[in-house]
Amino acid sequence: MTTDVSIPENIRELVKGVLKGLFEFIDAEVVPLEERDREILADERKFFGPDGRMVDQALDARRDVRMKSAEAGFYPMYAPEDIGGGGIPVTAMVFTQEGVYRRYGPGRPYIAWAKGLLSQPIVASFVDGPSHMLASANETMRKQYLPSLLKGEKTLCFALSESDAGSDVWSIKTKARRDGDDWVINGSKQWITNAPYADYAVVFAVTNEEMVAKRQGGITAFIVEANAPGYSMDGVLPVMGHQGGDCGSLTFENVRVPGDHMLGQLDQGFQVAMFGISEGRIAIAASCLGMSEYALDRCLDYAQQRVTFGKPISEYQAIQFMLADMAIDIYTTKYMVLQTARLIEAVPQGGRLPVKEISIAKAYAVETCQKDYDRAIQIHGGMGLTNELPLEEGFRIARTLRIPDGTSEIQRRTIARQLLRGDTVF
Numbered sequence: 001m002t003t004d005v006s007i008p009e010n011i012r013e014l015v016k017g018v019l020k021g022l023f024e025f026i027d028a029e030v031v032p033l034e035e036r037d038r039e040i041l042a043d044e045r046k047f048f049g050p051d052g053r054m055v056d057q058a059l060d061a062r063r064d065v066r067m068k069s070a071e072a073g074f075y076p077m078y079a080p081e082d083i084g085g086g087g088i089p090v091t092a093m094v095f096t097q098e099g100v101y102r103r104y105g106p107g108r109p110y111i112a113w114a115k116g117l118l119s120q121p122i123v124a125s126f127v128d129g130p131s132h133m134l135a136s137a138n139e140t141m142r143k144q145y146l147p148s149l150l151k152g153e154k155t156l157c158f159a160l161s162e163s164d165a166g167s168d169v170w171s172i173k174t175k176a177r178r179d180g181d182d183w184v185i186n187g188s189k190q191w192i193t194n195a196p197y198a199d200y201a202v203v204f205a206v207t208n209e210e211m212v213a214k215r216q217g218g219i220t221a222f223i224v225e226a227n228a229p230g231y232s233m234d235g236v237l238p239v240m241g242h243q244g245g246d247c248g249s250l251t252f253e254n255v256r257v258p259g260d261h262m263l264g265q266l267d268q269g270f271q272v273a274m275f276g277i278s279e280g281r282i283a284i285a286a287s288c289l290g291m292s293e294y295a296l297d298r299c300l301d302y303a304q305q306r307v308t309f310g311k312p313i314s315e316y317q318a319i320q321f322m323l324a325d326m327a328i329d330i331y332t333t334k335y336m337v338l339q340t341a342r343l344i345e346a347v348p349q350g351g352r353l354p355v356k357e358i359s360i361a362k363a364y365a366v367e368t369c370q371k372d373y374d375r376a377i378q379i380h381g382g383m384g385l386t387n388e389l390p391l392e393e394g395f396r397i398a399r400t401l402r403i404p405d406g407t408s409e410i411q412r413r414t415i416a417r418q419l420l421r422g423d424t425v426f
Contacts, residue, residue, distance in 0.1 A: 011089065011095075018074075019096060019100075022096070022099075025068075025072050026122070033064070041058075044244070047243075052238055052244035053196050054244065059197065065122060066121050067152040070151045073086060075123060075129065075130075075152050076124055078124065078131065078283075079150075083137070083150075084147075084150045090282065090342075090345050093341070094285075094286040097287045099290065100290060101290025101294060102290040102291075102294050105291065105298075105394065106390045106393050107397075125283060126277075127157065127194055127280065130146065131276065132275060133158075133263070133275050134146065136265075140261075141223055155197060155200075156198050156202060156223075157193060157201050158201075160273055161190055162188060167410045169204075172187075172219065174203070174204070176207050176222065179256070181259045183262075184256055185203060185205050185254075189201075189249065190237070191237060191249075192247060192248055193404070194246055195247065195248030195249070196246070196247075198226055199225070199226050200224065201223070202224075202263060203221070203222050203252065204219055204220070204269050204273055205219065205269075206219055207219065207267055207269075218267050219269040219270050220266055221262065222262055222263065223257075223263055228256070230252060230253040232250065235248060240400050281359070281411075282358055284404075285333070285340075288366050289337055291372075292330050292333065292368065294394070295326065295372050295373055296326045296330060296376070298380075298389070299322075299326065299375070299380070302379065322378065322379055326372045329372055333361075333368055340354055340357040340358055344358075352423075355414065355418050359410075359414040360415055362405065362406065362411055363411035363412065366401045367402065369394075370398035373395035376394075377392065377395060
């Protein structure tokens with residue numbers, strides 16, 4: 001963690017305490033599970049079943065981790081206090097994500113990374129558990145769903161993307177129509193993280209086609225139970241080098257939802273969606289920062305130990321340049337993400353919403369993380385390509401993360417649009 005004087009002392013002390021407790025929890029409760037399940041973790045044919053879902057042993061371990069983490073106070077710590085979370089500030093979240101990924105690196109399914117897309121069993125995010133997105137839940141839903149989510153007993157998924165509507169949210173076809181006091185949902189969703197395992201889904205559906213056509217609203221968010229009649233999980237979508245994963249497809253056929261199960265206001269679901277996505281973008285950026293630091297730490301150790309032609313490879317200028325480039329990326333990413341976090345924290349006090357900064361941080365952090373893992377593999381040579389080290393998995397994770405929560409191209413479009421609207425403050 002940084003000792004930069006620009007970071008308030010209370011934040012530094014908070015993060016120091018959180019990381020100490022979190023590391024102790026992981027070492028005492030999570031690492032032993034990974035040792036116990038080493039056989040299935042090392043072989044994807046044993047980790048995933050024929051249907052692409054994680055086997056029961058892995059799912060049980062992840063649930064055990066969530067519930068123990070919740071009991072220790074870590075699982076809901078990023079969620080706001082008014083829904084039962086820890087209310088940790090965004091800046092502290094950045095340092096926490098950075099610290100965990102720097103210490104443990106990629107490829108740890110019971111710690112932070114699943115065998116697929118980003119998933120966080122130890123600390124909840126908007127794609128699987130309690131988060132700021134649920135602050136818009138009414139009292140009925142808070143009583144009905146929050147207790148089990150906060151305890152890690154159950155999880156949710158964020159059902160927005162469709163086969164023809166990923167980055168273009170306004171193209172979603174799933175519809176919800178009024179039927180008495182209820183809503184009836186029809187449609188399908190694709191590339192939904194945690195869909196194969198979720199107990200609930202936050203489903204985004206068109207409720208006013210005219211507003212959607214004008215891109216002025218018309219999308220509403222609903223909380224739907226996965227065991228509701230007409231709700232079906234159609235299959236797991238394996239991703240990049242894996243035989244299974246966290247992503248799945250969902251279908252809704254006349255799924256009936258009580259009228260009070262709206263999340264936020266009628267026709268204003270786009271704001272709910274963007275709140276979650278923006279939160280996800282800054283969390284991904286912070287995680288990639290920690291991953292890059294993990295890779296640099298491994299490279300520094302290896303470069304000073306590996307001897308070729310009679311001297312450590314750290315003495316070769318080619319290696320030194322790669323190490324230096326990694327450090328440049330890390331330093332730039334770190335202060336870019338921290339500045340963005342502090343701008344987010346200033347919004348409730350009247351600060352501007354840092355739309356372009358969030359997109360800049362996400363795009364830059366993910367892209368440089370992939371470059372850093374490419375350099376790390378190169379420095380390690382043949383060893384870098386083996387699955388004995390998590391460097392090749394780190395490279396694949398970074399490449400994967402250039403797509404969810406907005407592709408790098410969408411981030412650039414957002415940045416450019418903000419600039420053209422006059423948002424040129426840096």
